[in-house]
Amino acid sequence: MADITIMKTPAETGLAQLFESLKGSLPGDLSVRETAMAGFAERGLPHRRIEEFKYTDLRALLREAAPFAEKPGSAELAVAFNHAKAFTGLAAARLTIVNGHVATELSEATAFPAGVEVASMNEALARGHALLGWLGAVEAARGNPVYELNTAFMADGAVIRIPAGTAVEQPLHLRFVNSGSQAFATATRVLVVVEEGASVTVLESHEGPDGLACQPNDVIEFVVGDRARVRHVRLNAEGRDALALSTLTARLGAEVSFNTINVVSGAQVSRHQVFVTFAGENSTARIDGANLLRGRQHADATLLVDHAVPHCTSRELYKTVIDDEATGIFQGKIIVRPDAQKTDGGMKSDALLLSERATMNNKPELEIFADDVVCGHGATCGALDEDLLFYLRSRGLPAAEAESLLLQAFLGQAVETVENEAVHDALVEVVEGWLQARH
Amino acid sequence: MPAVQETIDRVKLIDVDQYKYGFETTIEMEKAPKGLSEDIVRFISKKKDEPEWMTEWRLDAYRRWLTMREPRWARVQYPPIDYDELYYYAAPKGMTGPTSIDELDPEILKTYEKLGIPLREVEMLEGIQRPNVAVDAVFDSVSVATTFKAELAKAGVIFMPISEAIREHPELVRKYLGSVVPVTDNFFATLNSAVFSDGSFVYVPPGVRCPMELSTYFRINERNTGQFERTLIIADKGSYVSYLEGCTAPRRDENQLHAAVVELIALDDAEIKYSTVQNWYPGDSEGKGGIFNFVTKRGDCRGRNSVITWTQVETGSAITWKYPSCILRGDGSRGEFYSIAISNGRQQVDSGTKMIHLGKNTTSRVISKGIAAGKSDNTYRGLVSAHRRATGARNFTNCDSLLIGNQCGAHTVPYLESNNSTAVFEHEATTSKISEDQMFYCMQRGLGEEEAVALIVNGFVKDVLQQLPMEFAVEAQKLISISLEGSVG
Numbered sequence: 001m002a003d004i005t006i007m008k009t010p011a012e013t014g015l016a017q018l019f020e021s022l023k024g025s026l027p028g029d030l031s032v033r034e035t036a037m038a039g040f041a042e043r044g045l046p047h048r049r050i051e052e053f054k055y056t057d058l059r060a061l062l063r064e065a066a067p068f069a070e071k072p073g074s075a076e077l078a079v080a081f082n083h084a085k086a087f088t089g090l091a092a093a094r095l096t097i098v099n100g101h102v103a104t105e106l107s108e109a110t111a112f113p114a115g116v117e118v119a120s121m122n123e124a125l126a127r128g129h130a131l132l133g134w135l136g137a138v139e140a141a142r143g144n145p146v147y148e149l150n151t152a153f154m155a156d157g158a159v160i161r162i163p164a165g166t167a168v169e170q171p172l173h174l175r176f177v178n179s180g181s182q183a184f185a186t187a188t189r190v191l192v193v194v195e196e197g198a199s200v201t202v203l204e205s206h207e208g209p210d211g212l213a214c215q216p217n218d219v220i221e222f223v224v225g226d227r228a229r230v231r232h233v234r235l236n237a238e239g240r241d242a243l244a245l246s247t248l249t250a251r252l253g254a255e256v257s258f259n260t261i262n263v264v265s266g267a268q269v270s271r272h273q274v275f276v277t278f279a280g281e282n283s284t285a286r287i288d289g290a291n292l293l294r295g296r297q298h299a300d301a302t303l304l305v306d307h308a309v310p311h312c313t314s315r316e317l318y319k320t321v322i323d324d325e326a327t328g329i330f331q332g333k334i335i336v337r338p339d340a341q342k343t344d345g346g347m348k349s350d351a352l353l354l355s356e357r358a359t360m361n362n363k364p365e366l367e368i369f370a371d372d373v374v375c376g377h378g379a380t381c382g383a384l385d386e387d388l389l390f391y392l393r394s395r396g397l398p399a400a401e402a403e404s405l406l407l408q409a410f411l412g413q414a415v416e417t418v419e420n421e422a423v424h425d426a427l428v429e430v431v432e433g434w435l436q437a438r439h
Numbered sequence: 440m441p442a443v444q445e446t447i448d449r450v451k452l453i454d455v456d457q458y459k460y461g462f463e464t465t466i467e468m469e470k471a472p473k474g475l476s477e478d479i480v481r482f483i484s485k486k487k488d489e490p491e492w493m494t495e496w497r498l499d500a501y502r503r504w505l506t507m508r509e510p511r512w513a514r515v516q517y518p519p520i521d522y523d524e525l526y527y528y529a530a531p532k533g534m535t536g537p538t539s540i541d542e543l544d545p546e547i548l549k550t551y552e553k554l555g556i557p558l559r560e561v562e563m564l565e566g567i568q569r570p571n572v573a574v575d576a577v578f579d580s581v582s583v584a585t586t587f588k589a590e591l592a593k594a595g596v597i598f599m600p601i602s603e604a605i606r607e608h609p610e611l612v613r614k615y616l617g618s619v620v621p622v623t624d625n626f627f628a629t630l631n632s633a634v635f636s637d638g639s640f641v642y643v644p645p646g647v648r649c650p651m652e653l654s655t656y657f658r659i660n661e662r663n664t665g666q667f668e669r670t671l672i673i674a675d676k677g678s679y680v681s682y683l684e685g686c687t688a689p690r691r692d693e694n695q696l697h698a699a700v701v702e703l704i705a706l707d708d709a710e711i712k713y714s715t716v717q718n719w720y721p722g723d724s725e726g727k728g729g730i731f732n733f734v735t736k737r738g739d740c741r742g743r744n745s746v747i748t749w750t751q752v753e754t755g756s757a758i759t760w761k762y763p764s765c766i767l768r769g770d771g772s773r774g775e776f777y778s779i780a781i782s783n784g785r786q787q788v789d790s791g792t793k794m795i796h797l798g799k800n801t802t803s804r805v806i807s808k809g810i811a812a813g814k815s816d817n818t819y820r821g822l823v824s825a826h827r828r829a830t831g832a833r834n835f836t837n838c839d840s841l842l843i844g845n846q847c848g849a850h851t852v853p854y855l856e857s858n859n860s861t862a863v864f865e866h867e868a869t870t871s872k873i874s875e876d877q878m879f880y881c882m883q884r885g886l887g888e889e890e891a892v893a894l895i896v897n898g899f900v901k902d903v904l905q906q907l908p909m910e911f912a913v914e915a916q917k918l919i920s921i922s923l924e925g926s927v928g
Contacts, residue, residue: 367850
């Protein structure tokens, strides 16, 4: 390979221009944004020669950088409200973010339990919120181009603080809705600081209409104090034409219990990145996912679990069902640092290919530097088991029903880790809805 | 779980400072001038008395190589190689190809005796139990002896140094050379295509089961040289051949480059078994010296129901960069990869396989065991892919690693790419595969838990080692008692 002079793509040029024109109006410390943008500009959009983006070539997928969405007016909010369907039946404190901007009109902030602090990220940045020092707490995420772009452009979102010892019963629902007819981009950042001994359930839903070519780039960052407990459920039900990039980072203290699950049924192209770092001993993390793909959807799940300290346990379970010509990607990596003895890490990615033209790329990776650990990874990939189908059909089930039943069972394994029953049922409904639409 | 004591002791026995083959042979050598240029490529080609097309082939490769960059994606670190400081051709004086054993320089003969490689046919016939092995001995850049050629010829098997094959069977060489590993495949393969000096050529005619094991023994002796051998094995329809390869080098403070290319072609119903015991000098415990082993090995299951099996035991080399692969082109073909890689001292291993399923109902199996000790790094990197048309493809991969001590690293980088819904891929780690039933059975027979695990896992490792032909059994024995208890993913 000869040295190739890298030409900037229209999207890269577009992003640079957008930054120049927006940087005066974005809230908070400009130098942080400039550093991130410089980092991004140096490397450009990641492409398939960049190992972490081997299967999701953003240079090819992101053809044009859409302008960032303006704060919507009340008429637009009313339209947007119609798209917000996820978790609606559930009792929760809600914060609604429309086109990347907090819509207080549509939020049920009064429902936030006593002591829980919620501020919009826009204000937090503008006023220099005391907790902003926690942004970027997970080092591994910082050099990531998607994360860098978010840092450069983040306009709104939320800063949430769960004070020490507070057990928040009702889930906090972060409701992201995209609405409009012209292509636009958003960059939101949510920081959740869960202090010592506190517990909370955070729900995230991302929705939008089909036909809207939006480009959301969402980052949620968890900073979890010792003995705290966090449950996080994320649902990507974006419209068919969205290109959705998202990042979750979590820095876990000692004796923490942290669970996160990402369910994807929407977006043309999606990439969900998870960066979890164990910073205290005896903590446990579960990172699960269920991806339901059809048409020409492309869904990438990229995980990095960093066991930096001893005595921690991590489990990753991803279930991917791929129909039509869709593509599923799982890239997981567990790092066990030299002193992280007694680490217990287990990673598994299972994929079912329902159509001849479906594609699955699995890359479950281990990087181990400690000798007294138990780490395992597994990956499977194949079609529905003929024998199981035959068994069900011999019991009188029609083919379609038999398939649905098996798929439900397959996906159920990932979803069943959600303990909150109402949330669990809501996810099962998503799965069932997807299966029904198959036939 | 940490490694058990028995394993630790075993690995120590083959630690870098225990290297037995580090002696040097003093012999007058003839070398090409230092460095690499078109003239050097022509020089090598002329030395080998090659036809014009071969010279052009090499020159073409050389020109392409000039435009390529060294790959840096592997998990290995080494100082930049100065390709102009190397000698690309070194041969014992007056030798351009194999002569009769009697004419062979006694020093060379002694070298091979010391290494335990019999070059005299009579000696080999003495033992009744021992089956015959035909040996091609490659000393730096030339093949110095090939045994049992006549007997093999009776069966129609062609076994000779590749330089000889280029002259004697140009039609075969021209047809197959570079057809599995194209000239521009990668940096090191292209370099090899330009300057390869010797190696073995095997052709097994249709329906012939090769009457004995074939083997090549590679020895690097000269200072500052690189060894670039090229092996080409063709198993015609319905034939079978088992080929062994061994390698050693003297103990030296400088790094030496070994960039080989191996191409295997199996036609309809043919089977090739390729085994390697790689024991190049690994460098000392501080990481000084040692061989850089950058090797491209690939087999093409071109015909229906053909089989290619790679078995490797890797204990040597300062750096190993090698991915013996199978292209499963023919319907119903099968590829297998069995590997045990042990790294000690400051060795770095980045090895694995590629199983590329193109044909229908193709199957592959990958069993890899990596053991890292000292300050070494051991990486398994493997690709399994199924093409759109590869209906019914099946793969099972199992890769375990074991760490001994807390200054080494074991890494696993598997890639599984499926483009076909009927392809079934499974990738798992053994530790999770020991069933409770097996454990229960062993333990109710009075075995302790640890013993039970050791028994079950050892049984599994032996499975891998049994893939090695008997000739390597002795070397393999050393490894057999390595328990993989405490292995991780």
